[in-house]
Amino acid sequence: xxxxxxxxxxxxxxxxxxxxxxxxxxxxxxxxxxxxxxxxxxxxxxx
Numbered sequence: 018x019x020x021x022x023x024x025x026x027x028x029x030x031x032x033x034x035x036x037x038x039x040x041x042x043x044x045x046x047x048x049x050x051x052x053x054x055x056x057x058x059x060x061x062x063x064x
Contacts, residue, residue: 025037026046037045 022043023041024044024046025040025042027048029037029045029047030049034045034047
């Protein structure tokens with residue numbers, strides 16, 4: 018028998034991550050990791 022995994026997502030930040038982890042969820046999705054990263058401008062030219 019397969020047991021489904023549980024996931025926590027939405028509103029999770031580094032400051033409240035431990036609170037979510039302590040609930041026993043299997044997976045934590047955290048958009049704050051990519052929302053706060055700086056972007057760079059680059060191009061790829063193929064000749």
